[in-house]
Amino acid sequence: MTQTEVETTTTDEATGAAALGSAWQAPASDSAASGALARSKWLHVFSVLAVCLVWPLIWVGGMVTTMDAGMAVPDWPGTYGYNLFLYPLSTWVSGPFDLFIEHGHRLLASVVGMVAIVMFAVAIKGEPRRWVIALSGLVLAMVIGQGVLGGVRVLLSDRSSAMIHGCVGPIVFVLCCLCASVTRRSWWDRKGFDGQSNPPQGVGKLALGFAIAFLCFAYLQLVLGAQVRHVQPLTSTKMFTHLVVTHVAVAAGLLAAAPVLLTLTRRCGDLTLSRLGVGLIMFVTLQVLLGVSTWVVKYGWPEILSSLPLGEGYLVKSKGFFESMVVTAHVAVGSLILANAALIVMQCYRQNWLAAGDQSVQRSPSGVAPETA
Amino acid sequence: MRLVQHSIIGYDFTMNRIHFLRPIGGLMAWAAVLMSGCDAPVEQYPPNAVHALVVHHRTDLPTEAAAQEVTQLIDQWFGTPLEPHWPAELLSGQAAKGLVDQDRLLRAPGSFYSDQDNLHYGLYTEHCVRCHGVNGGGNGAASALQNPYPRDFRAGIFKWKSTQRSARPTKDDLRRLMVHGAPGTSMPSFSRLSDDDLDVLVDYVIYLSVRGELERWLLYGAVEEIGYGDEPVEDPFRFGLVSIDNATGDRASEAALYAAEHLKRIVDQWGQSAEVAVPGASSDPASGSSVDADSVARGKELFHGQVANCAGCHGVDGVGGVNIVDYDDWSKEYSTRLGITPTDRQALEPFEALGALRPRLALPRELAGGYAHGGADAVTLYRRITQGIAGTPMPAVMLSETPSATALTPDQVWDLVHYVESLLETK
Structure with a gap:
């Protein structure tokens, strides 16, 4: 870290809105007013939750492909004729590993879908930045699209669809990460030039x-x-x-x-x-x-690598x-x-x-x- | 208040103008094109075009017509990857008819999936096709990056088996290889597969081998013996007119009888594999006891001696380092046996364009501290020494009941085995 590097996390939550104003040397009277346009904390919470769910989802999805279990459940959106959430737990847990992991992938994806819906709702309700609302909407749309792609992959038993499904998953993850990043407090509180510290470059x-x-x-x-x-x-x-x-x-x-x-x-x-x-x-x-x-x-x-004796x-x-x-x-x-x-x-x-x-x-x-x- | 609004709205405005989504959008469009590689089901087995070219080089006759008609016959008799068929109708005897189970056959090719009972389908596609190829030609997508290359089943030559050099392996040999894999190669251990799934793969490998070998024989026979060439042949000799229904009985044409005869011969070779086990391979005098140091010393002497002369290829004390320039039989077929130098890229280009893999040197194993691809137990080593390794330059030693200047006795072979075992253990 060089001397010119600036810590981006600045003030605590209580003074966050004021700090936003102070970026442009806002008058003290504006600080209180800025509080009225506070960031949506809950959007950040759900964005982080989405990040924490989507990455494991990518793991599980990757495992589905690794184990060639993508077609362990031939129907969609149900599982062997059952509603996704009503598939017997005992059959799922004690059944074949391929079925266990594929059905688990679907359940986890459903949870991600619900979180994405809540994210969007919270964004509409409490997020002042329109582009962040749009971003959370994009996350929801991509999650839905990704789910449909997964369904298409199953219904068509098509490996090209599986490949596209696998390539879109990381985009969803990226969007969730971006959403979590732009809703964090340090992003909101980030100072501009206050005339005393080093100016941003x-x-x-x-x-x-x-x-x-x-x-x-x-x-x-x-x-x-x-x-x-x-x-x-x-x-x-x-x-x-x-x-x-x-x-x-x-x-x-x-x-x-x-x-x-x-x-x-x-x-x-x-x-x-x-x-x-x-x-x-x-x-x-x-x-x-x-x-x-x-x-x-x-x-x-x-x-x-044959010159290395490790793999002989x-x-x-x-x-x-x-x-x-x-x-x-x-x-x-x-x-x-x-x-x-x-x-x-x-x-x-x-x-x-x-x-x-x-x-x-x-x-x-x-x-x-x-x-x- | 105005200031705060500026900050938010200004940022909003700025973010709307950011350009980084544009190249990403373009990239995604490009990626979509790249990803749209078709996943259409494989409807036909690819014909053995390399062999057709080999036959052309050997005979100097055109092979297009023969290849086309042979493919028609093979498809008629053996079906397609969507619906493979074991031509039991054309075979006699329960052993031949049951060599491959038709129900198992249907579970090997095609899209892979499984059901609630953990019954797997498309097993060959799932586990084997990317290396061994759709028709078992050993030239699957990933084959060129492997050393040694995956096995081409169509020549009927298999390295790791309990049977004599020129014989087909038994089903147990194939199953054992699948369970244990081949260390030091890309052939995995499929020990996690169920017995049922392994049976499916064993049967399908035999099916592909029989199918591929018949295709090769018919292609060569069509050009060399039946007279396919520039002129069209008469109907009774046309393979393209043969189906399952008219291949036997009074209606059978000359071509049908010719093909059925070869099919029977090939299937019989598989059926008889258990009868041609390597003699004496289970009579290790040291079995169940520690190996005698004197036996190892005698083996060392034989290893470096004139009769076995193992050191001539594997190096003194099995450390390698001998400069050997030789190739396996699969590569030689489209190179040295046609008078083509295996390193002549230009001459090999037509073969490679049809799917042939570039010939690679078949190097002798470094035994000292090394490993053996096909297993390193005493019985396996005995088989390797007395039979050599099919399809490779590894020769067999001659056996005799009494010591001689040109052959080894079984006991001497066991001495040699014990010495090789001691080499492999020196890690």
Whole structure:
């Protein structure tokens, strides 16, 4: 952390609204008025709840694919003719593992759907920012769409649908993370330039472009991974090899790009960006290790690593518990990387906006934003 | 108050203008295109186009017509991936008819799913197809990235078995391989599968092998023996006119009889596999007791001696390091046996375009501190030494009842086994 890095979490909840006003050196009398437009705490609570539910949902969904259990329940939206919530608990718990995990995936997804509905309702009721309301609405729409995609996958017994379902899941997770981020207190309370501390600095076009490119490639990587995972019976060896090589190349690129992104974004001095950048490096590194491990547990020790004695004589175990966890973790961490990258992009825009506002303040003789002076 | 409104509304306005959703939207559209790779059910088994090209190279005759008609016959007799069929009607004897269970066969290909009773369907698609391919050609999507390559069932050659080198494996051999996997390769252990599911896969592997081997024989026979070539053949010799119904009895054409004869021969080879177990493989003198150090010492001498000459490939003390340039039979078929150098990329290009995998060196195993793909127990090693490994350059030693300059006695083989076991254990 450099000296210019600014802690983004500032004041406590009681003074939060006042702090928002103080960003532009608001008169003291406005502080009380700003309290009337307080952020929706409950939206934040439910957004965090959604994040905490969607990531496990991605885990369970990934496990469904890993265990090839996607078609363990042939009907939808019910389960073997039962209403989803009325399927006998004993049959579910004591039945085949494939059925257990697929039905569990559906139940958890239903809970996420309910949370998304509450999120949207809470946002409409108490959130003053229209774009945040729109964001929570988008979360709800995506959750519903994702559920329908899951149903289509089952009804058509179609692996392409399964692949799309798997690729949309991380987007839902990203949206939930964004919603949780923009509703947190530190986002709301974030100070602009108060004339005493260091003024906010923008991240610059290069950093912003780099962050967006990273996000795009992170998603591309996710899609490539899904292609490798859901390879079709008649896919040619050449096509599959291209997919794997591209997947590895993009992984290497992301691994190299993550520290560059941190370097570019931390120049503005925003601690949140620095933390996200460090987190991104950690996740991408972990993901590369998981990627190699996934290949090993799926196809054995790769020839390219034959000089390392570790994997000599390694026996691949089809659908072993540890092996399944490794493969599924690779899927789940991909979502974390995507969410992390999206948060960086979001934070970059916010930082630039704060910096732009700060310049306006500095240009104004009164130190107050020109529009309000 | 006005200031606060500015902050919120201004931010609202700014966020509406952000551009980052645009490239993401574009990327999602692109991803949708990429993801739209079709998932249509596989309706036909891909024909063995590589073999057709091999036959063309061997005979210098066109093979298109023959390949087309053979494919028609094979599809008639063996069905499709949507509805595979075991041609029991054309076989005689319960062993041949029951070699593959028709009900099990239906559970192997197609989309995979399971029911409340944990009965699994599409098992081959779920577990095998990405490596072994739809028709068992060993050239599934992921095959090119594996070393060794997955087995091509269609040649009828299998490495890991309890039977003699040229024989087919028993069902127990296939099941054992599926349960234990092949360490050091991409062949997994399917020990978590139920016995029922394993039976399905064993039967389907045999089905694909018989189907693929018949296809190969008929294709070669059509061109070389029946006369498919530039000119169309007469109806009685046309494979394309043969179906299940007219393949036997008085109505059977020459082509039908020819094909049925080959089918019977191939199926009989599978049926007789249990009768051609490796002799003497269960008579380890050290069985149940610790291995005699003298036996290991004798084995070491044999390992480096002239008769077995294992060190010639596996290196002194089994540490490898010997420069061997040789290939397995599956690769040789479209390379050295056609006079093509396996490293000649240009000459191999037509074969690779049809799905052939680039020939890879078949390297001898480093035994010292190493592992054995097909199992390292004494009985298995005895079989490897006396039979070699089918489809690979690993030769068999000759056996004799008395010591000689060209062959080993069974006891000497056991000495050799004990020495190899000691090498494999030196981790």
